[in-house]
Amino acid sequence: MSVAPKPEKIRCDACPVMCYIADGKSGACDRYANHAGALVRVDPLTIIEGTAQKLVPFLGEGAAQDWDGDIVQGGRPFVTAVGAGTTYPDYKPAPFIVSQEVEGVDMVTVVTEGIFSYCGVKVKIDTDRFIGHERDVVYAQGEPVGHVMTSEYGSKMLSLGGVEHLTGGTKSEGRATCAALLSLCNREPVAVTIGEGDTATHVVIEAGKPPVINGDTEKLMRVGCGSATIGMFARQWLGHVDEVVVVDDHITGVLSEHEAGKQLDLPPTGIKIKGRRSTPGRYFQVAKPGTGWGGTDIEEPLNILGPFNAKTARPGMRMLMVSTTGEQADYFELDQDLVPRRRPMPAALQSSTALIAENCEPSVCSVLFMAGAGGSLRAGVTENPVRLTRSVKEALTHVSCGGAQTYVWPGGGITVMVDVLDMPTGSFGYVPTPALVAPVEFTLRVSDYRALGGYVDEIQPVEDVTSEGLRRVAPNGQGHDPMSASHYRWDKGAEE
Numbered sequence: 301m302s303v304a305p306k307p308e309k310i311r312c313d314a315c316p317v318m319c320y321i322a323d324g325k326s327g328a329c330d331r332y333a334n335h336a337g338a339l340v341r342v343d344p345l346t347i348i349e350g351t352a353q354k355l356v357p358f359l360g361e362g363a364a365q366d367w368d369g370d371i372v373q374g375g376r377p378f379v380t381a382v383g384a385g386t387t388y389p390d391y392k393p394a395p396f397i398v399s400q401e402v403e404g405v406d407m408v409t410v411v412t413e414g415i416f417s418y419c420g421v422k423v424k425i426d427t428d429r430f431i432g433h434e435r436d437v438v439y440a441q442g443e444p445v446g447h448v449m450t451s452e453y454g455s456k457m458l459s460l461g462g463v464e465h466l467t468g469g470t471k472s473e474g475r476a477t478c479a480a481l482l483s484l485c486n487r488e489p490v491a492v493t494i495g496e497g498d499t500a501t502h503v504v505i506e507a508g509k510p511p512v513i514n515g516d517t518e519k520l521m522r523v524g525c526g527s528a529t530i531g532m533f534a535r536q537w538l539g540h541v542d543e544v545v546v547v548d549d550h551i552t553g554v555l556s557e558h559e560a561g562k563q564l565d566l567p568p569t570g571i572k573i574k575g576r577r578s579t580p581g582r583y584f585q586v587a588k589p590g591t592g593w594g595g596t597d598i599e600e601p602l603n604i605l606g607p608f609n610a611k612t613a614r615p616g617m618r619m620l621m622v623s624t625t626g627e628q629a630d631y632f633e634l635d636q637d638l639v640p641r642r643r644p645m646p647a648a649l650q651s652s653t654a655l656i657a658e659n660c661e662p663s664v665c666s667v668l669f670m671a672g673a674g675g676s677l678r679a680g681v682t683e684n685p686v687r688l689t690r691s692v693k694e695a696l697t698h699v700s701c702g703g704a705q706t707y708v709w710p711g712g713g714i715t716v717m718v719d720v721l722d723m724p725t726g727s728f729g730y731v732p733t734p735a736l737v738a739p740v741e742f743t744l745r746v747s748d749y750r751a752l753g754g755y756v757d758e759i760q761p762v763e764d765v766t767s768e769g770l771r772r773v774a775p776n777g778q779g780h781d782p783m784s785a786s787h788y789r790w791d792k793g794a795e796e
């Protein structure tokens with residue numbers, strides 16, 4: 301009896317790992333598989349349909365089921381690099397080099413899934429709560445994956461990933477970093493711990509969702525710092541109260557001393573604020589950072605006050621203390637000994653605190669992918685890579701990620717940032733080197749592509765782009781059109 305020969309494994313050459321893959325199995329990254337001896341990209345090639353149309357949300361998963369194979373139906377298509385595959389080593393032409401005529405101009409898009417060791421995310425978390433000091437380490441799965449950068453106006457900023465964590469530490473640090481980046485970029489929640497020991501803060505980050513800080517879901521982003529809040533709402537407090545203190549970890553505002561109070565002729569109240577006085581009515585460091593009022597560690601606002609000055613204060617004086625989101629507020633009146641006593645808040649002040657809350661935006665996490673596309677992947681676009689870099693700088697080549705608008709940093713290289721929420725879902729993958737896989741498209745005129753030494757013989761018309769199970773999505777909410785002439789220098793009448 302003859303025994304059927306065991307099917308041979310095939311070798312995937314799409315990244316340096318070079319997996320041997322058995323029939324019916326997928327490689328280490330789950331992006332490539334062996335289908336009856338053929339190496340196939342598992343995820344479908346994603347095409348944005350109707351890029352000339354604006355403000356249509358993504359069709360979402362399952363849209364591909366409606367796909368009838370007519371690539372030009374419903375408007376101009378844009379072939380993204382999502383599901384396009386990678387070429388390795390880099391000198392081979394990119395997987396798809398696609399041309400189409402756009403408003404009388406022959407355009408070409410070079411499409412590839414880049415493998416990025418130099419990549420990470422910048423995360424903006426809208427919250428006043430303390431989540432860590434500048435330079436505190438951020439841990440995921442117990443491994444260091446990034447750090448706290450600074451605070452922006454109403455937000456905390458984190459830098460996660462980057463080559464130092466992906467390849468510069470231990471193997472498990474690299475793996476944990478890659479896993480955290482992949483989940484964040486694909487809009488999944490990631491639990492991190494910031495700092496160590498008693499001061500460690502636990503945060504769940506998910507793009508487009510409110511952060512969960514030590515188990516509490518954040519609701520509002522502050523309306524402004526304490527001083528700005530005084531400036532915005534001073535007029536509404538006039539006649540209803542003698543003093544207002546807006547408690548803020550950064551700048552606590554005091555109405556009677558603030559320029560806004562002066563201009564409204566509010567008399568001094570004899571209030572004493574603990575903390576470092578800046579300009580009139582503005583105080584720094586009234587308490588430690590924390591998760592209490594206005595991002596401080598206080599739960600009892602009176603703790604930031606010293607005794608009232610008996611020469612100025614008088615019994616019965618009315619005082620509102622409120623946080624920068626309006627979520628915490630208390631009303632006090634001074635007794636005969638000039639001690640503030642908590643009283644029911646008058647209706648007019650309740651409305652004003654509600655107005656502060658109403659003026660706060662919802663708290664969300666924003667995740668921006670940042671990577672260097674100015675390295676070896678340029679060789680898949682042109683045999684003379686520096687010409688691509690120059691072409692991008694000269695606004696002859698437009699860079700997009702999954703069809704989404706990118707910000708290209710000034711200076712050398714092609715360092716891009718993109719909001720992951722603008723990209724199709726599931727845009728990112730990984731390889732176990734470890735590195736992230738992200739879609740990148742370079743779009744330019746065919747004539748410019750030829751001039752920079754591009755692989756013009758590899759160009760195929762967009763109508764010929766066929767791939768099993770094409771996934772079709774609509775333009776994102778920004779309606780960004782990578783092929784719009786407005787991106788290019790030649791449309792602005794600049795000299796060629």
Ligand code: SF4
Binds near residue numbers: 328329
């Ligand atoms: S990790 Fe993925 S891309 Fe790399 S060789 Fe294996 S299957 Fe191919």
